[in-house]
Amino acid sequence: MIRFEHVTKRYPDGTVAVDDLSLAVPRGGITVLVGPSGCGKTTTLRMVNRMVEPTEGRITIDDDDITARPAAELRRSIGYVIQHAGLFPHRTVLANVMTVPRLLGWDRPRARTAAMEAIEKVGLTADQARRYPAQLSGGQQQRVGVARALASGPDLVLMDEPFSAVDPLVRADLQQEVRRLQRDLGITVVLVTHDIDEALTLGDSVAVMRQGGHLAQFATPADLLAEPADDFVASFVGKDRGYRALGFADVRVTPRAERSVQVGEQVRAGSGWVLVTDGSGMPLGWVDGTGWGGPVREDRLHRLGAVASPDDSARALLDAALSSPSGRGVVVADGRVVGTVTTQDVLGGLDRRHSVGSVGKDAEHTVGSVGVVEESGRVEGDAP
Amino acid sequence: MIRFEHVTKRYPDGTVAVDDLSLAVPRGGITVLVGPSGCGKTTTLRMVNRMVEPTEGRITIDDDDITARPAAELRRSIGYVIQHAGLFPHRTVLANVMTVPRLLGWDRPRARTAAMEAIEKVGLTADQARRYPAQLSGGQQQRVGVARALASGPDLVLMDEPFSAVDPLVRADLQQEVRRLQRDLGITVVLVTHDIDEALTLGDSVAVMRQGGHLAQFATPADLLAEPADDFVASFVGKDRGYRALGFADVRVTPRAERSVQVGEQVRAGSGWVLVTDGSGMPLGWVDGTGWGGPVREDRLHRLGAVASPDDSARALLDAALSSPSGRGVVVADGRVVGTVTTQDVLGGLDRRHSVGSVGKDAEHTVGSVGVVEESGRVEGDAP
Amino acid sequence: GSGDDPLATDAGSPTEDGTATSGGTGEGEGGEVIVGSANFPENVLLAEIYAAALSDAGVEVTTRLNIGSREAYMAGLDDGSIDLIPEYTGGLATYLNPEITVTSSEEVLADAQENLPEGLQLLEISDAEDKDSLVVTQETADELGVASIADLEPHAGDLVLGGPPEFESRPNGVDGLQEVYGLEFAEFRSLAAGSNLTVQALRNGQVDVANIFSTDPAIEENSFVVLEDPESLFAAQNVVPLISSDVVNPAVEDALNAVSAALTTENLTAMMVEVVSEGQDPAAVARTFVDGI
Amino acid sequence: MNQTVLMTWEWLTDPANWQGRGGILAQSLEHLRLSFVALLVAALIAVPTGLWVGHTGRLRWAAVNLTGAVRAIPSLGVLFVAVLLLLPRLRGELAFELPALIVLVALAVPPILSGTYAGVDATDPAARDAARGVGMTGGQVLRQVEIPGALPLIMSGLRSAMLQIIGTATIAAIVGLGGLGRFLIDGQASRQYDQMAGGAIAVAALALLVDQALALLQRVVVSPGLSSAARVR
Amino acid sequence: MIGGVAWSTLGDLTLRHLYLAGLPLLIGLVLSVPLGWLAARVRWLGPPLIAGTGLMYTIPSLALFILLPLVLGTQVLSDVNVLVAMVIYTVALLTRSVADGFASVPAPVRQAATAMGYGELRRVGAVDLPLAIPVIAAGLRVAAVSNVSIVSIAALIGVSQLGQLFTDGFNRNAMGPILVGIVACVALAVALDALIVLVATLLTPWSRRRVPA
Numbered sequence A, B: 001m002i003r004f005e006h007v008t009k010r011y012p013d014g015t016v017a018v019d020d021l022s023l024a025v026p027r028g029g030i031t032v033l034v035g036p037s038g039c040g041k042t043t044t045l046r047m048v049n050r051m052v053e054p055t056e057g058r059i060t061i062d063d064d065d066i067t068a069r070p071a072a073e074l075r076r077s078i079g080y081v082i083q084h085a086g087l088f089p090h091r092t093v094l095a096n097v098m099t100v101p102r103l104l105g106w107d108r109p110r111a112r113t114a115a116m117e118a119i120e121k122v123g124l125t126a127d128q129a130r131r132y133p134a135q136l137s138g139g140q141q142q143r144v145g146v147a148r149a150l151a152s153g154p155d156l157v158l159m160d161e162p163f164s165a166v167d168p169l170v171r172a173d174l175q176q177e178v179r180r181l182q183r184d185l186g187i188t189v190v191l192v193t194h195d196i197d198e199a200l201t202l203g204d205s206v207a208v209m210r211q212g213g214h215l216a217q218f219a220t221p222a223d224l225l226a227e228p229a230d231d232f233v234a235s236f237v238g239k240d241r242g243y244r245a246l247g248f249a250d251v252r253v254t255p256r257a258e259r260s261v262q263v264g265e266q267v268r269a270g271s272g273w274v275l276v277t278d279g280s281g282m283p284l285g286w287v288d289g290t291g292w293g294g295p296v297r298e299d300r301l302h303r304l305g306a307v308a309s310p311d312d313s314a315r316a317l318l319d320a321a322l323s324s325p326s327g328r329g330v331v332v333a334d335g336r337v338v339g340t341v342t343t344q345d346v347l348g349g350l351d352r353r354h355s356v357g358s359v360g361k362d363a364e365h366t367v368g369s370v371g372v373v374e375e376s377g378r379v380e381g382d383a384p
Numbered sequence C: 001g002s003g004d005d006p007l008a009t010d011a012g013s014p015t016e017d018g019t020a021t022s023g024g025t026g027e028g029e030g031g032e033v034i035v036g037s038a039n040f041p042e043n044v045l046l047a048e049i050y051a052a053a054l055s056d057a058g059v060e061v062t063t064r065l066n067i068g069s070r071e072a073y074m075a076g077l078d079d080g081s082i083d084l085i086p087e088y089t090g091g092l093a094t095y096l097n098p099e100i101t102v103t104s105s106e107e108v109l110a111d112a113q114e115n116l117p118e119g120l121q122l123l124e125i126s127d128a129e130d131k132d133s134l135v136v137t138q139e140t141a142d143e144l145g146v147a148s149i150a151d152l153e154p155h156a157g158d159l160v161l162g163g164p165p166e167f168e169s170r171p172n173g174v175d176g177l178q179e180v181y182g183l184e185f186a187e188f189r190s191l192a193a194g195s196n197l198t199v200q201a202l203r204n205g206q207v208d209v210a211n212i213f214s215t216d217p218a219i220e221e222n223s224f225v226v227l228e229d230p231e232s233l234f235a236a237q238n239v240v241p242l243i244s245s246d247v248v249n250p251a252v253e254d255a256l257n258a259v260s261a262a263l264t265t266e267n268l269t270a271m272m273v274e275v276v277s278e279g280q281d282p283a284a285v286a287r288t289f290v291d292g293i
Numbered sequence D: 001m002n003q004t005v006l007m008t009w010e011w012l013t014d015p016a017n018w019q020g021r022g023g024i025l026a027q028s029l030e031h032l033r034l035s036f037v038a039l040l041v042a043a044l045i046a047v048p049t050g051l052w053v054g055h056t057g058r059l060r061w062a063a064v065n066l067t068g069a070v071r072a073i074p075s076l077g078v079l080f081v082a083v084l085l086l087l088p089r090l091r092g093e094l095a096f097e098l099p100a101l102i103v104l105v106a107l108a109v110p111p112i113l114s115g116t117y118a119g120v121d122a123t124d125p126a127a128r129d130a131a132r133g134v135g136m137t138g139g140q141v142l143r144q145v146e147i148p149g150a151l152p153l154i155m156s157g158l159r160s161a162m163l164q165i166i167g168t169a170t171i172a173a174i175v176g177l178g179g180l181g182r183f184l185i186d187g188q189a190s191r192q193y194d195q196m197a198g199g200a201i202a203v204a205a206l207a208l209l210v211d212q213a214l215a216l217l218q219r220v221v222v223s224p225g226l227s228s229a230a231r232v233r
Numbered sequence E: 001m002i003g004g005v006a007w008s009t010l011g012d013l014t015l016r017h018l019y020l021a022g023l024p025l026l027i028g029l030v031l032s033v034p035l036g037w038l039a040a041r042v043r044w045l046g047p048p049l050i051a052g053t054g055l056m057y058t059i060p061s062l063a064l065f066i067l068l069p070l071v072l073g074t075q076v077l078s079d080v081n082v083l084v085a086m087v088i089y090t091v092a093l094l095t096r097s098v099a100d101g102f103a104s105v106p107a108p109v110r111q112a113a114t115a116m117g118y119g120e121l122r123r124v125g126a127v128d129l130p131l132a133i134p135v136i137a138a139g140l141r142v143a144a145v146s147n148v149s150i151v152s153i154a155a156l157i158g159v160s161q162l163g164q165l166f167t168d169g170f171n172r173n174a175m176g177p178i179l180v181g182i183v184a185c186v187a188l189a190v191a192l193d194a195l196i197v198l199v200a201t202l203l204t205p206w207s208r209r210r211v212p213a
């Protein structure tokens, strides 16, 4: 959809922010540009809607050169979300969101309807629509920023560190929201972040950039973890690479049946760790029947540990096993225990295909869940 | 050392920032207060040096009520470090660091010597000592903040989100620095953060606080991961609890000997994954000898994956195995390969004691490496 | 005293100023004299002449010029801000005694002397005369056929009178015109920025009748017509030094009397032409005059 | 001094001083008329200039230094120069009024100008960036984002200009114009302190009144989203 | 001579002007610091204090010059009247600046100072005041320029300074002295302004070099 062809940006002061970048951003899905501070992510993103004009090279969207249209017109057709939202403080939330529709010349009722729809989509209420940005929390403001970018129904939305100013819990919320919106609306999102975790969580494909505006690697998250192109990417991707790669690996592990008791029932001493459920089969915790026996009481319960569902990734299943006091991770479907898995079960499930380390590679075809990744994997670029 | 006895802080506008807190912060080591935004961490910390006066209750340091001395005098005896360092922009680094010694009435040469020592301790140069704060990077400024808190040699240093404004790489550096200083000087550090990872990395003991100024749990990091006191703590500690708990578990796994080749040597087809080292035994990568054979060339190398050392935690060893393309994690001592471990080796090493899930519990006695944790575990507090 | 004032400079320089706070200058300073002036050029010139003469006589002098109206500088004389000022007999007499009825030079002088407040005295009067007058432009005079103030009676209701603000409330100002000549002007335009403004306003037609001094060179320059004053509303106005008794001593008295003896309406008018029409520095003009005494 | 206070009070409360052609009411109206004309002219000069400087960022240096220098020009001197130059050239009331207006406009331009460009400057850069990013043209950015954003500072520039105008409009009385300055000038000439003090109080009161009115106007024209009060959640 | 004004006269008048405008600036500054500090520090006192001092600025200068002798019991032509009036205007302008200056001190810096064991007053002197200098200096610049302009009005009451050239020139229908006076006033204001900038720069060495070496 968006194609950078040997694009270079040199600022008037001589800084080369982007250096001979060639990159094809696939249609649909979320493409993330990630890299350390100052590596040229923002510059790259802003060249797409001509907030920055390239010094050399060419950028096309759907094979049309972006310089073919007046910049303002191009920008109206592309959603744009930035850090701190950049809302107009003197306008109500509704008026903010109506901006682009109005610029496009829609009449007031139509713009209003579109805006209200967008506001609802991002999870804000009609009451909040009447407020001014200053009367909202940071996370809500960021939602308004997203709504403003979506109101006129663009195919393409650019986001520049949209979540970095909100606190971690809100951020996780917003990430999910953007993921959901992208799926529901079938739009293409290009997102800039310096947070590799965010990139791996959100991106269908991830472009890792390096100081000086070089593209270091363009790949799926699984590939980045499994096969970082060089030391820079490997260290940028960070520690726990192997463990995190499990997140992109799905294993078919059949949970073993697990005997369970209910509160009040007897546990015999020497029966080891016993799972406790309620009447409906919902897991409550474990009791340690190693050296103790008797009727199960609430205060005897140990915490469950993380709970996984049967089609969770290897990562979730492994963590369930690791965090369970019994060493057996509880697998739950529809709120009811379906069995437990051990670490061996999970890792064995992986081992059946080649080796653990190449999980990412093998899993490649199962990733990019939505949106066909037209040109993922390593593409023409300046990666070594 | 510091004891909160039923301390409550109600601000004039009625906000209850801290609610009936009872907590004994042990002497020595780093105690971390962690919790979501607005839960009262800062308020708790500031009551220690009387920047905030409690509404109810009593705080003692070494059994002396802190209200026994004039506030300014008390404060001079306690180091204090905050986000953005709060340096005096109008004073040079040296003058900044000399502040407390001068307030204590030390003469200029003595204050200067002490300040220069503190500046060196935090890794800054004499040249940097002459500059103004604005002429330093964010990370260096934060170091100055630490030096300023240490200059007069206090037993107790309070830190309020000291690293949250610096970028992740610098932050990791600073964390190590603080850890080292605390050990070298044998001081007590009380540190506030909202980042649970930081809390778990740095803390000898961690107090998790909850909205409304309640203490949710006070425990070692291993305990927090293994036995979160309630759902709030469990969700705050976050996902991958089981996996992260492995970070506090040390296993004795004997690496298996691993055959290795050097670049240029022959690999036979069908020999599976083969480790490649240089002449000195330093690991370079893996070659896939499953369906291929021939002389090993650089461009045939697959990346190593994470590398562990023999006395790393179970987490590091497991990750080495998981991230290795061969499924065998490379273990290196003094830069030379000593062998490899598989996931089974690591998890098996754990399994030998009870079960994986109780790692945290068993490991308790091996944690809190420095400073005797006088009263860790769940203490008198309002945790359920 | 002025000795502490870093900005007080020696006597003799023309426009320098004395100290801010010297209370009763005469006593403390052994004869320093502060010469004040009203805020019109002729008075400034006269003050400079007094200052030059005193300075020649070896008296220490400072000047405070452009103080304002008589009401203003009389307060200054009273509280010791100034010691000496060039006065006009008629104006002073009327100020001191609004009920005055006499108009001849001698009577006026006697009346003024009688009503002088304690501590002030008048030295010898000069022949130089400069009285208030009402003037109109030549065109107005021709059009209305007026030559005297009394002739204005039928036209006053259509005319705008201009002059300094104090003219409006003085007994021999607007009120006097009404009482003595029965003139009720359409408007009084209060022009506070000095006689030049009044002259300009008259010339330019913003006012029809103007109160200016009889020695003002502008009268001749613009061919203004000075209206006669048959009822002697404007009393005789001889220039006279009004001085605080504290600073009077033979040297001072001799110097000022010598000035009064030398001053005439003619040479005063001539000097005014130099100052106002030719734009010369009043201090320089004063110096030349005093040197010629 | 006590006596002056008493006399001033009497002067101020004497209905005779309020009515008629030269009364406080009439002079207040005249004062206001002159002041508003001056403010309007100054705003017509300064606001567009300030918007241009703020929007383009060009000639900022010149604007800063020029406004500083203009502030330093003494009003009395300008008044006299203007009178000397204009009185012979103009007829009627305008001959007095124009010099006074020149003084007042010169006085009012710097605060309005600097308020305006500072206001445009103070617009949240993120909002300005977003405005361009959603496809606004330069003019649309100015009209829809920068001007509304600058309004609080433009208004405070206007208010501080108006305070100075009203205070300084008193010197119009020196050249024979009406307004509350009459009480000061005439009072000074005849040493009527009650009238002077009364006039001064009237000027201060008028200034306050107008300032409050402008504050009210500010509340109406400035978006509630920009006032700090809105921040309370 | 320049424009019909003797150089010595111009010099004297300029010095007088400087004295009448500059001394009150210093006194006003000294008075505004505690007032501004109170306004910034005591929450309920801030708005009325700033509004109150600001109100004084609305009193016409001519009235103040003439009425002050009645209040102070000074001589009508005394410089004190002008000096006091100018102090009042200076305080009227500066109190807000000083309050803004104190408010501009970053809270973390102030808290760090307190946490380090500074007493309130000592902290104000050692930390708050130096950091408020840029904002206070900005206010002082406005006050200086405004003082120079207002002082010239005192020519109407016979207190001599550069404004005397205006009345003098006007009375004699001579443009020269007026223009000389205006230029001298502007020059004096610009010089005072530059002096304040210079002193402020000297007093804030930390704000000069920002670029890390």
Ligand SMILES: Nc1ncnc2c1ncn2[C@@H]1O[C@H](COP(=O)(O)OP(=O)(O)OP(=O)(O)O)[C@@H](O)[C@H]1O
Binding pocket: A011, A012, A013, A015, A016, A017, A035, A036, A037, A038, A039, A040, A041, A042, A043, A044, A194
């Ligand atoms: N307008 C500009 N003029 C000159 N240099 C610029 C300009 N904008 C950015 N740069 C420089 O270009 C480089 C890339 O900047 P860019 O903002 O694209 O980086 P980034 O990856 O978005 O960084 P960050 O994570 O800090 O936002 C940096 O070195 C930056 O300093």
Ligand SMILES: Nc1ncnc2c1ncn2[C@@H]1O[C@H](COP(=O)(O)OP(=O)(O)OP(=O)(O)O)[C@@H](O)[C@H]1O
Binding pocket: B011, B012, B013, B015, B016, B017, B035, B036, B037, B038, B039, B040, B041, B042, B043, B044, B194
């Ligand atoms: N001076 C104050 N007056 C009134 N309420 C206050 C004051 N300071 C803090 N609070 C409130 O007290 C509660 C606890 O504040 P505190 O600053 O201790 O939280 P925190 O845990 O440090 O939060 P953060 O992570 O955001 O720094 C919050 O609700 C806060 O709004």
Ligand SMILES: [Mg+2]
Binding pocket: A041, A042, A043
């Ligand atoms: Mg960026």
Ligand SMILES: [Mg+2]
Binding pocket: B041, B042, B043
């Ligand atoms: Mg805090």
